[in-house]
Amino acid sequence: xxxxxxxxxxxxxxxxxxxxxxxxxxxxxxxxxxxxxxxxxxxxxxxxxxxxxxxxxxxxxxxxxxxxxxxxxxxxxxxxxxxxxxxxxxxxxxxxxxxxxxxxxxxxxxxxxxxxxxxxxxxxxxxxxxxxxxxxxxxxxxxxxxxxxxxxxxxxxxxxxxxxxxxxxxxxxxxxxxxxxxxxxxxxxxxxxxxxxxxxxxxxxxxxxxxxxxxxxxxxxxxxxxxxxxxxxxxxxxxxxxxxxxxxxxxxxxxxxxxxxxx
Numbered sequence: 001x002x003x004x005x006x007x008x009x010x011x012x013x014x015x016x017x018x019x020x021x022x023x024x025x026x027x028x029x030x031x032x033x034x035x036x037x038x039x040x041x042x043x044x045x046x047x048x049x050x051x052x053x054x055x056x057x058x059x060x061x062x063x064x065x066x067x068x069x070x071x072x073x074x075x076x077x078x079x080x081x082x083x084x085x086x087x088x089x090x091x092x093x094x095x096x097x098x099x100x101x102x103x104x105x106x107x108x109x110x111x112x113x114x115x116x117x118x119x120x121x122x123x124x125x126x127x128x129x130x131x132x133x134x135x136x137x138x139x140x141x142x143x144x145x146x147x148x149x150x151x152x153x154x155x156x157x158x159x160x161x162x163x164x165x166x167x168x169x170x171x172x173x174x175x176x177x178x179x180x181x182x183x184x185x186x187x188x189x190x191x192x193x194x195x196x197x198x199x200x201x202x203x204x205x206x207x208x209x210x211x212x213x214x215x216x217x218x219x220x221x222x223x224x225x226x227x228x229x230x231x232x233x234x235x236x237x238x239x240x241x242x243x244x245x246x247x248x249x250x251x252x253x254x255x256x257x258x259x260x261x262x263x
Contacts, residue, residue, distance in 0.1 A: 009035060040095065047094040053258040054134050056127025063088045069115035069125040075108055082108060084115055084125045087132060099132065103141045107133040149176050159244050162233025165226045 015034040020027050051057035067085050075082040082105055090098045099106070109129040116126045136142045153172050157164040174181050184190035195201070199214045233239075 010038075013038060042095075042097055044094040044096055047096055048092045050258055051091050051128065051131050051135060053254075053260075054131035056124065056129075057091075057131030058127070059121075059123045060088060060091055060128050060131070062121040063092060063123045064121055065089055066120060068118045068120065069123070072114040072118045074110055074112045074114060079105075081105055084109075084129060088123065088125065088128055091128070091132065100136070100141050103136050106136065107142065107145065109133070146173075146177050149173060155247075159240055159247065161230060162236035162240060163231050165231050167223050167227055168230070 013036040015036060018028065048061055051060050063085075065085060065088075069088075070076050070083050070085040073082065073084055076084075081102070087099060087102065087106060090096075106129060109126060111126055111130075113126050116124045119125060133142070133145070137144060137148065150169075150173050153169055153176065154164060157169060171181060174184075181190070185194070198216065199210075202208075202210045202214065
């Protein structure tokens with residue numbers, strides 16, 4: 001088995017002894033750690049096909065476990081539990097339950113692409129990490145990611161009206177992700193952003209005239225107007241319907257592809 005990292009072994013399967021004698025030979029300090037054997041039966045031999053059907057996972061089957069991806073990984077340098085080589089190994093063996101154990105860390109890939117650049121088999125490990133995170137989300141093992149929530153809100157407005165309203169996208173995203181707009185306005189980054197956009201520093205410096213002159217009144221009125229009267233592309237009705245039908249068709253095709261690969 002090409003898994004050598006001790007941290008990956010279930011602690012319950014490790015037998016350790018301060019002093020160990022085997023066949024009359026004292027091997028203490030060298031071979032005093034033994035691993036109990038185990039038999040894995042809950043695996044899906046075709047699971048790698050499911051990951052292949054997801055964007056980024058197309059080449060997962062090419063991996064030959066050289067470890068270059070993990071050795072070059074930015075996240076592994078910070079946290080050795082982040083191990084792309086191991087997860088690709090589990091994927092190709094079909095150990096889904098083992099992958100689920102690391103559901104809270106797989107998504108932490110920062111997409112630096114060092115692994116993809118160094119991989120000798122063009123596995124594109126960065127893409128595989130994204131595919132695995134997507135699979136975990138699809139299967140309900142992890143909550144919907146914030147990026148997915150933002151994409152859904154953005155797409156909803158595009159399909160419904162042919163364009164977006166920035167403030168609506170932002171506030172709906174905050175609401176759906178459980179972030180308090182009020183708290184951010186009182187002491188968070190949103191307050192700082194608004195202050196800088198409105199040149200509040202001039203007001204604090206007593207430069208009232210410059211503050212008023214540079215106050216983006218027109219922009220504020222436009223944003224307020226758009227929140228009340230949602231912007232919409234002219235004659236969007238039928239176009240929006242066609243696009244929605246196309247998006248749903250693509251979703252069905254993607255799910256069918258995954259189901260076909262899995263079987």
